[in-house]
Amino acid sequence: MQTISRSTTLSKLEALDCHFTWVKETTRSQLLHRRVQLEDIGTDEGNFWLGSIYNLWGFVLYELGSSKEAHQYFRKATETLQRLRKEDEGPWLMVNYGNLAWLHHHLGEEAESQDYLSKVEALKSKFPSPSQDELHPEIYAEKAWTLMKFGKHNQLLAADYFQRSFEMKPDMVQWQSSRVIALASAAKHCYKGLSDDLLQEIRTAREQDPENLYVAAVELKERGRKGESVKDEAETLGQKILLQPVSSYSGLKPLMRVHRQLGSLDEAIVLTEEALQKHPDERYLKRCASLCYKWKVLRFTVNPHGSTSRTTTRRTDCVMYKNG
Secondary structure: OHHHHHHHHHHHHHOOOOHHHHOOOOOHHHHHHHHHHHHHHOOOOOOOOHHHHHHHHHHHHHHOOOHHHHHHHHHHHHHHHHHHHOOOOOHHHHHHHHHHHHHHHHOOOHHHHHHHHHHHHHHHHHOOOOOOOOOOHHHHHHHHHHHOOOOHHHHHHHHHHHHHHHHHOOOOHHHHHHHHHHHHHHOOOOOOOOOHHHHHHHHHHHHHOOOOHHHHHHHHHHHHHOOOOOHHHHHHHHHHHHOOOOOOOOOHHHHHHHHHHHOOHHHHHHHHHHHHHHOOOOHHHHHHHHHHHHHHHHOOOOOOOOHHHHHHHHHHHHHHHHHO
16 A cells, blocks of 8 residues: 555656656756856845746755755745745745655655645645646746756747746736747857847847846847947946846846947956956856956957956956856
8 A cells, every 4th residue: 555655646746847857867067057057146035036046946956965955945935935926825836845745755754745745736726727738827937947947958948838828927027038038048159140030029028027137138239230239228238237136147148248249348348347346256257257358368359458467367267166
């Protein structure tokens, strides 16, 4: 009977939509890279995706062998989601409860695992998906956000999931913004640039989600590529980014690419140096500054009156960042 019970529990766990069923066959080096990615994203309270960040942190920590820390982050995700949504329960908790069900199962705590399985079922009954043939939009959105962090080959799939979620809940403009970020990322190294249709989607996302400076920077980059004059807008956007918490989604890196495209790398360097003056210990900013200097060296435009030593310093910081 116990074997049958464990088999039934495992079947229920495998049917869940959560990180333990979405992410397969990861290596330790990939997980360590994901951990650095999460550090770069940051945990500012104003981040719309903060609950999802903690969920992914928990999964990565478990896979790296830190079960106790994983549980702390999963619980932090629960509390964050409840606080940000200003409710004790909702469909946005299904992924989190699924993760906790899996974690307790792996720890041999079957009673706790069953408890979270029951909570997931209760949420499914109380908050059914608007479409019987689709996942709940909250699940699609978190699955999409998670897959974005696991390789370029997942960007288009993530964009599709974001599209499905946004179609069911069109008021969630953050999902549409994340969709265009995924599509732009998938096409980042395409020398022809983005299609006119995608550029229009990015413009629409920028209008609907004006606080998303990353989308704003991506839009400027593509408009600049098409020959529009965006220099003044780039300078204004840079000052806005400096006022934001440090994050890989602040818009700094795509704005650096705008300056590179415009042939104004000095402006990008000044911007990253200003950011570093405010946050001198941020490894992400050191990495951005190092990238700017690398671009300048590759274009043979190093200032012989002092830029070389600063370049060496930032490149050293970059090595320390990668080894740290």
